[in-house]
Amino acid sequence: MTEKTRYTDEELEEFKVLILQKLEKARKEYETLRADVMNANDTNDTSPTFKVLEEGAYTLSKEESSRLAQRQAQFIKHLQAALVRIENKTYGIDRITGKLIPKERLKAVPHATLCVETKTK
Numbered sequence: 001m002t003e004k005t006r007y008t009d010e011e012l013e014e015f016k017v018l019i020l021q022k023l024e025k026a027r028k029e030y031e032t033l034r035a036d037v038m039n040a041n042d043t044n045d046t047s048p049t050f051k052v053l054e055e056g057a058y059t060l061s062k063e064e065s066s067r068l069a070q071r072q073a074q075f076i077k078h079l080q081a082a083l084v085r086i087e088n089k090t091y092g093i094d095r096i097t098g099k100l101i102p103k104e105r106l107k108a109v110p111h112a113t114l115c116v117e118t119k120t121k
Helices: 009-038 048-086 103-108 116-120
Strands: none
Touching: 009 048, 048 103
């Protein structure tokens, strides 16, 4: 029996559905985070002491939301690249060794381009 060199069209379709679901969820989270970053801070009704504390906490929260939004945008790009690999029928192939990445890994990390063994080397 020969070793598989790529996933079947049916298997690729399954991965595509999974990726599209993750992509939809990631886009919603990105929009929520982006909205958090864009919202203005309203501390007009608090005393000056608490206003400073609230503004400091708001700034930290805004910075964290910004970092998370950047990470989410990167995740979206990786998912979109995985969709391109599905269309090219190169999805699930380790980019270093050329062997198939196990299905379990791709279900857990659908944008993976390396199998666990390659990644740990």
